[in-house]
Structures are given as structure tokens and as C-alpha cells.
Amino acid sequence: MSDTIKTDVLIIGAGPVGLFAVFELGLLDIKTHLVDILDKVGGQCAELYPEKPIYDIPGIPLITGHGLSEALMEQIKPFHPTFHLGEMVTTIENIGDPLFRVTTDAGKTFECKSVVIAAGGGSFQPKRPPIAGIEPYEDKSVFYAVRKMENFRGKDVIVVGGGDSALDWTLNLQPIAKRLTLVHRRDDFRGAPDSVNKMRALVAAGSMDLRIGQVSELEGSDGQLTAASIKDKDGAVTRVACDAMLPFFGLTMKLGPVADWGIEMHDELVKVDVSTFETNRPGIFAIGDINTYPGKLKLILSGFHEGALMAQRVHHYVHPEKRLVFQYTTSSTSLQKKLGVA
């Protein structure tokens, strides 16, 4: 078992609201670690609309999702948050009053005085293709991620999709697979041009197959695939023998493990006290799109406000001996020192 990571607060979700929470907590001398299922910070801003303009951030007439993430990262730099990306929090256990032991699916364990859930729409998880009877094959011979490339050595592998994930895994697995077939609905790829060229060269050299169509049917037994049928746009079906299939259709938001944490929910959202943004489990907070209360608006600016109020309450748990004096960054030398500007 790995060593336990001790911190004041663990923030679940590194979207804009989770990032700004680092700032508000940092001003109150509260140290933070963040866990996010994506391999990058920014949450929906990074995954769903990196290039789209956002018009309703106070004082910033126009900024892109990517731009906002970058600006927040710059703003929270003085507080040295630690990021654990590509991981999902699975359990939160009370071990003190309040003290929590939090574990992730990557096997990390944290010990912290408060937990802040800033998980937005939940966790981004791979889209599952609606192929009849796919469930028994999932995690046995149908995979939405590659954990160990070696598992595919000497196998007949089908990769499905037209984006970078599909192309990257095609190029990575082609040398070790017995035969690799890439399936895409049309003969045009949105992946990086270099990857597309490499893939086309392999096809031209006869080292792999490219089939244009959509997977319509799976064959196999006991979770082990033996073949997949691929239907082209005219309805003609080709059967391709395979040991494994890797569909890459992008990500979608699922609530995920939040529902298992013993927290009061309403309609897949976390109920909070509107003066502290604390849940029914003392020491566990929820801010941003994941929470609900009378009058809630799913706006980034609401999440920022919620983070500021949450931090005031978290201070009681993290520094119970210290009296909290409200201060402004414009005038407080102490806050300015923390920001590295005084």
C-alpha cells in the first residue's frame, strides 16, 4: 500500500470552480490537493468548450474555456496546489471529527480535514456504443482505455473511432497486435494529420486494415469476442474476426461514485447549506454545478461565490484554534504576502 498523503483539504474536480477554491482556501492558509478524472485541468472548460467564448465571467467580457483555466492556474500559483490527474475518487471514510480518509481508483490514499466536491456534472467517462449485447464483453474483451499494451500482443484487435485516441492506439498497438483493424464511419479523420498519414501508410503497406462503417453486431461467448460485424453506409455487412475491441467515441458526464458517499442528494445533485455549502456530512462540502439549493444557477460565477463561503467554514475545521478575520486582498499586507505581491 502506498503512503498516505496528508493535506488540509482534498478538492474533487479541477474545473474552474475547484481551481478557484484553491485560491479562497489558500488565502486562509489552507493547503489543497486536487483529484480529477481528466488528464488535464479545466473540467468542462477544457473538455467540452476549450475554444468557445464565455461571456459571463464578471469583469472579463470574453474569455475561452482554455483561457479561463490558464488564468485560474496563474492566479492560484502562489498556493502550490498538488494535482492528481487521470484519477477518480472512489471512497470517503470518516476517521475523525472531522477527518477523512479518501481513496482513488489509482490506489492513492489521502487524509484530510475537509473534502470539497467540485465535480461539475460528475465524472467524464467513455461513451459506450449501443451495440446489442455488448455488456458481457466490457472489461473482458471490449475496453474503453488501454491499461497494458502487452495484453494486446499477438491478438486480432479492432479499434473504433476517428479521433486522436483511436489513431494513437491504432499506431501504438499495430506493431504488437497480430492484425489491427481500424473502423470508422467515414473515410476522413479528425485526428492529428501526422497520425492520419502514418495510419494511411500502414494501410497502404498492407500492415493493417481500415474499414469504413459502423460496428453493428458482436460475436463470442463468456465475455470473449470472436468477431464483429461492420455495416457500411449502403448496408453491406463484413465480418471481422477479433479478440478485442477498443471503441473511442469521446467522453460523457456520469454522476459516478458521488451517489455512494452517503450524501443527501436531489435529482443527482448534492444538497447543501446555502451559508456554508456544507453537505449533510459535516466537513464535506459541494460547490459549483454539482450542488443544488433553492435558486441555484449553474454558472461559473455562482461556483466562485460558493467557494469563498465554503472556505470560511472549512477554516473552522482546519484551524479551529485561529480566529478568522475577514480581509481584503486590496489592503491586507498579510494576504498580499501570501499572494507574493507584498
Place this chain on the structure above:
Amino acid sequence: MPKITFIEHDGTVHTVEAELGATVMETALKNDVSSIVAECGGGCTCATCMVYVDDAWSAIVGPPSSDEEYQLDSAFEVKPTSRLACQIKVTEALDGLIVHTPAYQGR
């Protein structure tokens, strides 16, 4: 106001009034057409508002842009008449438009 008819996978029919300049996706959400998910809120980045434009309307609505076509790569059961509802703007010319919604939007 132009009228749009959504025919859901299970046969449920919604004929609704659409605001000019709004998108077909916004029109669906406003009228509780539940098979339109619109996870990204209209950014053409999630492909969870796919519709099949009725054959009679396909030529009038027109084909997807290349950005939209890329995004359709992450949708399922894509057909030649597939469009993302967030990328179709309501105009007078679309009065009477019929779109069909798929059984599954990826979530």
C-alpha cells in the same frame, strides 16, 4: 412562429413552436424533448443532440459543417441525414420541419 415536429424513437410526437434564430436543440430543451441531451449546451462539442432530419427536409436543412461532421464521429448510429440539433438555426424556411431523435445519445 415556425413549427417543428420532433418524433422520438419510441413514437412520441412533439409539435412545438420555435423561436426564430434559436436552434433546434434549444427548441427541444424548452419543450422537454427528453431524447435531446445537449450535454455541452450548444457548443458543437459533445454530439448528444443528434437528430435525423426527415428525408423530405434533408435538402432544405442542408449538410453539416466540417466541424459538425467531425463531432458526429463521436455519435452512434449516424446516418446520412444526421445533424446536431444545436447547429440548426430556426428560420421561416424551416416552418413545418420534422426531425427524428435516436434511441441513445451516448449517455
